[in-house]
């Protein structure tokens with residue numbers, strides 16, 4: 001998966017996915033699902049902290065905190081809502 005380390009959103013998405021704090025729905029590549037694993041989320045934050053931008057600096061703590069909260073809030077909780085909807089419409 002390509003990651004743009006100079007883009008906060010891209011860097012955080014990469015950190016979340018590689019630590020499996022979030023996963024992408026196999027049927028809906030645009031849907032991020034929050035696994036709900038506290039340890040993985042802490043891990044994701046640490047990984048994002050270690051990402052070095054092209055100018056040699058790292059992301060600020062506050063920026064990372066804000067972005068991780070934003071992405072986890074935006075992510076679907078545990079199940080993909082589109083898949084859930086499909087299952088519901090077939091019943």
Ligand SMILES: [Zn+2]
Nearest residue numbers: 025028080083
């Ligand atoms: Zn889905």
